[in-house]
Amino acid sequence: MKLNYQHDLEEEYIDFVENEMFSGRFLSEYIADTQRVYMSDNRPWVIGYSGGKDSSAVMVLVYLALLGLKPEQRHKPVFVVASDTLVETPIVVNHVNNSLEAIEKGAKRDNLPITSYKVVPKTNETFWANLLGKGYPAPTRSFRWCTERMKIDPVSTFITDKVSQYDEVIVVLGSRSQESASRAQVIAKHKIDGSALAKHTTLSNAFIYTPIDTWHVDDVWKILRLCHLKSEETAYGIKNKWSDKYDLEWENPWGGKNLVLWNLYKESSGQGECPMVIDETTPSCGNSRFGCWTCTVVTKDRAMESLIDNGETWMKPLLDLRNKLAATTVIEDKGLYRSHIRRDGRMAFKTLTIDGKKEMTEGYTYGPYLLSFRQQFLRELLETQKQLATINKEYELITVPELHAVRHEWLNDPNEPDWEDTLPKIFFDVFGFHLDWSVDDTNQFSHEEAKLINEISPRHGVTPQMVKKLIDLETSMSGLSRRTGIFKKIGKIIQQDWESPDEIIEKHLESRQNQMRQSKEVTSIADELEQLNRLIAQEESK
Numbered sequence: 001m002k003l004n005y006q007h008d009l010e011e012e013y014i015d016f017v018e019n020e021m022f023s024g025r026f027l028s029e030y031i032a033d034t035q036r037v038y039m040s041d042n043r044p045w046v047i048g049y050s051g052g053k054d055s056s057a058v059m060v061l062v063y064l065a066l067l068g069l070k071p072e073q074r075h076k077p078v079f080v081v082a083s084d085t086l087v088e089t090p091i092v093v094n095h096v097n098n099s100l101e102a103i104e105k106g107a108k109r110d111n112l113p114i115t116s117y118k119v120v121p122k123t124n125e126t127f128w129a130n131l132l133g134k135g136y137p138a139p140t141r142s143f144r145w146c147t148e149r150m151k152i153d154p155v156s157t158f159i160t161d162k163v164s165q166y167d168e169v170i171v172v173l174g175s176r177s178q179e180s181a182s183r184a185q186v187i188a189k190h191k192i193d194g195s196a197l198a199k200h201t202t203l204s205n206a207f208i209y210t211p212i213d214t215w216h217v218d219d220v221w222k223i224l225r226l227c228h229l230k231s232e233e234t235a236y237g238i239k240n241k242w243s244d245k246y247d248l249e250w251e252n253p254w255g256g257k258n259l260v261l262w263n264l265y266k267e268s269s270g271q272g273e274c275p276m277v278i279d280e281t282t283p284s285c286g287n288s289r290f291g292c293w294t295c296t297v298v299t300k301d302r303a304m305e306s307l308i309d310n311g312e313t314w315m316k317p318l319l320d321l322r323n324k325l326a327a328t329t330v331i332e333d334k335g336l337y338r339s340h341i342r343r344d345g346r347m348a349f350k351t352l353t354i355d356g357k358k359e360m361t362e363g364y365t366y367g368p369y370l371l372s373f374r375q376q377f378l379r380e381l382l383e384t385q386k387q388l389a390t391i392n393k394e395y396e397l398i399t400v401p402e403l404h405a406v407r408h409e410w411l412n413d414p415n416e417p418d419w420e421d422t423l424p425k426i427f428f429d430v431f432g433f434h435l436d437w438s439v440d441d442t443n444q445f446s447h448e449e450a451k452l453i454n455e456i457s458p459r460h461g462v463t464p465q466m467v468k469k470l471i472d473l474e475t476s477m478s479g480l481s482r483r484t485g486i487f488k489k490i491g492k493i494i495q496q497d498w499e500s501p502d503e504i505i506e507k508h509l510e511s512r513q514n515q516m517r518q519s520k521e522v523t524s525i526a527d528e529l530e531q532l533n534r535l536i537a538q539e540e541s542k
Contacts, residue, residue, distance in 0.1 A: 022222065037197075037211075038066070045209075046079045046159055046171045048081060049080050054174035054175070054220060059103065079117060081119060082116070083151050085126075087397075123399075128402045132374045135371075137328065156203060159200075175210045176212055190208070225249055304319050314391055314393055338370060339368055348365045375423075382397075386431060417465075
């Protein structure tokens, strides 16, 4: 095949394309397949790009396929979309940003219909807005709240927008069966007969195309290295060996080199990448190189540890913060960091199933992080950001919009409202200047007023938090011509569990004993009624 790529070493590129084998087929065959799928309809393509090896390989394949087409055949747009959770490993963020810029620059030079985009979660759905703001505990395997909010939703919104614009789209992914068997099974299940496409598992009018599905990891690195791989007999058996057969080693078709990517993998212990997550069947990136630096789904972040050991020592404070979050997930220590009350204001007792019925126990599940822990962690996060700036590492660990979102959540926390409005003070303590903090009308109390309520409430046998919430409710409904449902709302606040864990458990046990006593009384009455009914039936039969 003939490429229209204007390059001094074009013949070497063509030689590579026509002579290198990938999983038993020549690369030119995969390029031809990709071209056929591209030209078969007018549905635009959305390439899921994470910056890792697999998504980079599929990007190279698509780019080469478009280069091999005549200008008039490049008839539909190709959108390259990368998802930024705002807590991605910083050096990976730089790599992705540079790659997207290079891809778009190369596409303009080569007259290809490729544009790049980055999507981020909504400000109130970011990692810090949920963890520091709402007090969500650090993600674990059993409570992985982050993936949908931070990865699936932003990408789904982008795809949905393109669907509304073009009616249908094709999502191109670097998924490989060897990398994720479960993901391969899901795609195969939704495969369209007689087509290279599969239906998207959750989004209507979106289809999936996985052009490197059959490739092995060596194939991926072969297209990224533009290098020949040959097998040789050694004293240790047959081994694969890279051969510098082409002068284009590491060259990208859009410009730049993949050596940066190779070094990222070489310097980390993991060989996986965080894939472009488009639905819940996509494998988690908790144990991968290209994931979030805050990830606590795994016990230890060996990839970040390895990067630090290989010279990226400036990342040590990030690892320390990540490990502090991981420590809060230890079952025995949860009570040190988290409230015994859930965000709905109630203590959630654990249950046991006995004879098919659920029985409540004295044990309970913990709620959100305590406000005191969130305040301290935010201070350490900001101090780390300031520390990185002193060594020319200008990384924004938490954005200004996120700080505003966290402050709003603190002021309106359902259990521990921050009436003293501590977040602006924490920020000033660390950086020495103020941001443009808006006046939040939902904050009803000054420090002095909160202090007064804290002193008076115990004298009357009520908790300060409940009194403040009642005043909050009254203030929110003052001035309304109709105060519909106010008594129901008051009752809901009063019925919340405001006491200490021991007091709530004692109250719970008394309630359970009363329920058992009442149950016995009901059973006794039912037995008496049954006995009376038998006597009546006997009398009537005479």
